[in-house]
Amino acid sequence: MTNLVLAVRAHRFETLAVGLFAVASLGGAALVVVRLMAYGIPASCFRGTGPSLICQGLSGDMDAYLSIARDWGFFALAGIVLLPIVSGLFLGIAMAGKEIDRGTTVFAWSLAPSRRRWLVQRVAPAALAVVVAGLIGGFFGDQLEALRDPGTDPATTFGHLGLRGPVIAGEALAVFGLALAAGAVLGRILPALLVAAALSVGAIAGVNLATDAWLHHETVAVLGVDDVGNVQPSWRVVDYRVLAPDGAIITWNEAYARYGDPGAPQSSGGPVMPDLKTVLFVNPGEIYPLVVARMTLLFAALGLAGIVLAFAVVDRRRP
Amino acid sequence: MPIVVADQLAKRYGRAEALRAISVEIEGGGVTALVGPNGAGKSTLLKLCVGFERPTAGRVTVAGADPTRDRAAAIRAIGYVPQSPTLYRELTLAEHLQLAAGLRPGFDLAHASGRLDDLGIPESSKPGELSGGQAAQVWLAIALGTRAPLLLLDEPLANLDPLARREFLQVVADAAKANGVTVLLSSHVISDVEPIADRLLLLADGRVLAHDTIEATRAAHRTLRRGADGAERPTTGALVSVFPERDGRLVELRRVEPGTPGEPSTLEEIVLGYLASVRPARRLAAA
Numbered sequence: 001m002t003n004l005v006l007a008v009r010a011h012r013f014e015t016l017a018v019g020l021f022a023v024a025s026l027g028g029a030a031l032v033v034v035r036l037m038a039y040g041i042p043a044s045c046f047r048g049t050g051p052s053l054i055c056q057g058l059s060g061d062m063d064a065y066l067s068i069a070r071d072w073g074f075f076a077l078a079g080i081v082l083l084p085i086v087s088g089l090f091l092g093i094a095m096a097g098k099e100i101d102r103g104t105t106v107f108a109w110s111l112a113p114s115r116r117r118w119l120v121q122r123v124a125p126a127a128l129a130v131v132v133a134g135l136i137g138g139f140f141g142d143q144l145e146a147l148r149d150p151g152t153d154p155a156t157t158f159g160h161l162g163l164r165g166p167v168i169a170g171e172a173l174a175v176f177g178l179a180l181a182a183g184a185v186l187g188r189i190l191p192a193l194l195v196a197a198a199l200s201v202g203a204i205a206g207v208n209l210a211t212d213a214w215l216h217h218e219t220v221a222v223l224g225v226d227d228v229g230n231v232q233p234s235w236r237v238v239d240y241r242v243l244a245p246d247g248a249i250i251t252w253n254e255a256y257a258r259y260g261d262p263g264a265p266q267s268s269g270g271p272v273m274p275d276l277k278t279v280l281f282v283n284p285g286e287i288y289p290l291v292v293a294r295m296t297l298l299f300a301a302l303g304l305a306g307i308v309l310a311f312a313v314v315d316r317r318r319p
Numbered sequence: 320m321p322i323v324v325a326d327q328l329a330k331r332y333g334r335a336e337a338l339r340a341i342s343v344e345i346e347g348g349g350v351t352a353l354v355g356p357n358g359a360g361k362s363t364l365l366k367l368c369v370g371f372e373r374p375t376a377g378r379v380t381v382a383g384a385d386p387t388r389d390r391a392a393a394i395r396a397i398g399y400v401p402q403s404p405t406l407y408r409e410l411t412l413a414e415h416l417q418l419a420a421g422l423r424p425g426f427d428l429a430h431a432s433g434r435l436d437d438l439g440i441p442e443s444s445k446p447g448e449l450s451g452g453q454a455a456q457v458w459l460a461i462a463l464g465t466r467a468p469l470l471l472l473d474e475p476l477a478n479l480d481p482l483a484r485r486e487f488l489q490v491v492a493d494a495a496k497a498n499g500v501t502v503l504l505s506s507h508v509i510s511d512v513e514p515i516a517d518r519l520l521l522l523a524d525g526r527v528l529a530h531d532t533i534e535a536t537r538a539a540h541r542t543l544r545r546g547a548d549g550a551e552r553p554t555t556g557a558l559v560s561v562f563p564e565r566d567g568r569l570v571e572l573r574r575v576e577p578g579t580p581g582e583p584s585t586l587e588e589i590v591l592g593y594l595a596s597v598r599p600a601r602r603l604a605a606a
Contacts, residue, residue, distance in 0.1 A: 003421040006414055010407045103405035107415075110369055110399035111422040111465065113391035118422065318371050 007122050010104070014094040018087045022133045025079030029140035032068065032076040036147040039065045043151035069148045077144055080137040081163050087130045088175025089196055095122050096310055097183020097192040105319035115314050123180065123307060130176045134169030141168060149233070156285030158236035162208055165292050170299030174207075175200040177306025184310040184317070207298045211291065219281035221249070234285025243277040322347040322396075322469050322501045323368060327377035330363050330525075337363040339525040340377060345503060347468070349517035350495050352533075353505035354590055359522040361505040362402060365471045368503075369399050381469060395424075398462030398500075400472045404454040406446035412457055413442035419461050431464030438486070452483030459487065463494055470494065470502045476511050488515050509590045519586065521593055528593040533586065535577070540584040540592070543571040555579060562595035572596075 008015050039061050044050030046062065055062075096119070099105045112118040141164025142154040149159060161167075179196035186192040219238045225231060242255045250258070255276060283291075321344035330338040338360045345351050353361050366372040367379050370386035370393055378385055384392035406415060412435060420426040435442055438456050446454060455475045462470055472491065476484045492515040494500045506512045509519075519536050521529040529536060541556060544564075556575030564570050572584060572592025584592070 002417055006410065006418045006421070009414065010409050010418075012409050102408075103403060104407050106371075106399075106401050106403075106405060107407070107461075108418075108422060109371070110394070110397070110401070111419050111426075111461070113394045113424070115390075316373075318366070 003121050004125050007125075011091075011094040011098070014090045014098075018090050018129075018133075021086050022083060025076075025083045026133070026136055026140060028072075028079050029076040029137070029144060032072045033140055033143045033147060035072075036065060036069055041065055041150070046150040069144075073144050073148045077141060077160065077163060080141045080144075080168060083137045084130065084134050084168050084172030085175050085197075085200060087133055088172050088177075089179045089193065089200065091126045091130060092176040092179025092306075093183045093189060093192050093196060095119070095126055095180055095183065096314060097179075097187060098189050100183070100187035100317075100319065101189045103319070109319050116311055119311060119314050123310075127173060127176055127303075127307070130172040131169045134172035135166060138165045138168035141165060152233050153285070156234045156288050158234075158283060158285070158288060158291075161236075161288075161291065162204075162211070162295060166296045167292055167299065170296035170303070171204060173303030174203050174299040174306070175303070177303030177310070178203060179306075180310040181306040181313070184313040187317070203299070203302050207295055207302075210298070211295055214294070215283050215291065218283060218287065220284055222280040222282055223277060225278055225280050231280070231282075232285070234288075235280070236283040236285075237280055238283060239281040241279045241281065243279050245276075249279050320347055321345055322382055323379065323503065325364070325367075325377070325379045328364075328367065328374055328379050329376040330360070330367060330372060331375040336525050338367075341522075341525070341527050342377075343520065343527050343530055345501070345520065346518070347501045348495075348499060350491065350502040350504055350512075350515050351518040351520055352509065352512040352516035353503055353520045353522065354507065354509050354512065355505075355522035355528075356507055356594060358524075359507075360525040361507075361522055362473050363525075364522070365399075365473045365503065365505060368393070368469075368471055369397055370394065396467055396469050398465040398467040398470045400455065400458040400462050400470070400475045402473045402475075402477065404451075404458040404475070406449075406454060406457065408446050411443055411445055412440065415457065415461065416442070416464070419464060423465050425466060427464045427466050430466070431460045434460035434463055434490070438490075450483070451478040452480060452487070455479060455483070455487060456490070459490055463490075463500075466498075468499075468501060470500055470504075472502065472504045474505050474507070476506055476508075484511060488512070491515060509586050513586050519589075521590060523594055523597045526597070528597065529589065536589060537583040537586065538577045539574055540589050541573050541575050541579060541581050542584040542588045542592070543573065544568055559592045560596035562591055 041058050041062055042050050042054070045055035045058055099108065108118055109115055141160070145154040145160055145164055146152060152159065154164070178199045179192070182196040182199065183192040186195060215236065216238055223243065231237060241249050241251055244250050244255070323345040325341055325343045327340045327342055328338055329336070329340045353364070355361050363372060367374055368381050368386060370390045373387050381393040382396035384396065386393035410418065416428055416431050419431070420428045432442065435457065440449070440453050440456060449457065459475065470491070475487060479487060491502055491504065495502050504512050504516070516533055518532050519529060520527065556573040556579065559572040559574055561569050561571050570588065572588060
């Protein structure tokens with residue numbers, strides 16, 4: 001415990017900066033959530049399916065609610081998105097890179113029989129802190145998602161995928177691990193910060209691209225949704241196609257090539273487009289928890305890889 | 320029994336050879352002055368002992384433990400003071416002692432704290448408020464607090480004023496005498512460490528030039544000054560080198576059999592003589 005307190009004091013600036021940012025972003029998100037919940041407007045009013053008498057009486061509140069949800073909700077979500085990056089980078093660099101840069105590892109490593117134990121004593125609480133902050137941020141992100149689009153279940157909708165829920169904690173661990181590894185390898189604060197930031201952006205982009213690619217292959221075909229209004233909010237629509245009379249699923253471009261443009265005058269003598277059924281390729285909301293779990297695990301794996309690399313480097317490098 | 324054993328120990332940084340397959344055994348107890356010019360390999364040898372560097376070839380053991388293979392055992396035997404005594408600028412000295420106690424099992428907090436008290440360095444101070452000499456003393460207090468049998472002091476006197484040097488050396492000498500601690504004290508100025516040294520280990524160009532007790536080293540060398548009158552002087556023993564004094568007169572350093580008549584050389588003459596023996600070679604190599 002004494003070591004933890006001393007480690008916090010030795011890295012006062014980073015701890016304070018991360019603490020203030022966490023309080024500001026999480027506190028801001030919590031305020032917005034509490035403020036929106038305090039309105040107590042039934043979700044059915046926003047969907048236009050609620051009792052008209054009650055909903056009409058709440059129209060002023062609904063406007064104010066939507067204004068707060070749109071404006072302050074944006075800032076709250078931005079804070080939550082930045083939280084894992086700020087906390088991971090600052091604490092990750094401080095744990096090894098800053099110590100090596102300042103030469104204080106000479107003090108620690110000449111006294112500690114085990115460098116691994118020294119690093120564990122520092123990394124474990126810091127990693128726990130960024131993950132817990134990420135989990136709280138992710139929780140508020142889910143709450144904001146539900147409140148910004150009343151009536152939706154954040155656990156079965158793809159809105160703001162990767163910007164809320166446990167993914168934030170995974171992201172925080174990934175950024176922390178990459179920053180820790182960059183600091184251990186480079187041993188300089190500024191270069192490590194720049195490299196860690198670039199690696200983190202690459203990791204976040206990579207995981208999102210991989211998720212997009214996977215989701216593209218995990219679509220379900222839904223027939224007979226000809227009106228956009230019938231598209232369920234929980235669906236993540238990947239592609240619109242059409243069902244040809246011969247049973248083939250073709251793209252709209254192929255349909256135009258085969259049957260002509262339905263908007264063109266019929267007197268042109270071209271083929272007449274038959275009554276085509278729309279086929280939607282969607283990711284159903286039911287798989288959202290699975291997708292989130294996969295993204296979280298990917299980020300966590302990246303973070304753990306960074307931590308393992310940092311341990312290997314610290315064990316071998318000169319102070 | 321030797322506490323540090325280097326066997327064909329070599330260390331290379333890129334193309335530069337810091338240590339060239341040296342073999343040396345440092346006996347336990349007393350103060351060994353590790354002397355040599357800048358770039359001799361003194362710091363490298365100490366860093367290899369503490370596990371901060373890995374040998375390119377050969378091996379070194381500290382209290383029987385190889386710092387590369389069993390760092391924990393080697394570190395437990397070592398109290399280390401680096402060339403640049405960096406401390407955590409955000410922590411007070413009391414917090415440094417607590418940190419040391421958390422890092423090193425068996426750390427004697429009271430002993431380290433007592434040392435700072437004796438030196439009149441307040442534990443509430445932060446590193447930014449300390450002079451270079453005080454920072455070195457803090458490191459030494461912590462190194463002594465480890466109660467390790469071996470103290471490795473890497474040019475700790477380099478940035479100290481004469482009074483601070485004296486205080487520092489006094490603490491080191493007391494520790495060596497009272498607690499039986501072995502001290503390996505590096506410096507590039509022999510006169511700095513001579514007052515407390517029991518043994519001399521002279522390094523230059525990554526090679527061991529001389530290693531023995533101070534008494535035996537002096538007894539085994541004679542210095543002959545070539546007079547301006549050109550008078551003949553008896554020449555005995557093997558010539559180590561000829562080097563100029565400040566006044567331009569040439570001086571011969573000879574290695575002689577113990578018991579040879581004549582005034583033994585001073586340590587400074589011996590060190591200068593051996594360094595002069597390798598300097599021309601270095602210049603030739605550089606050319």
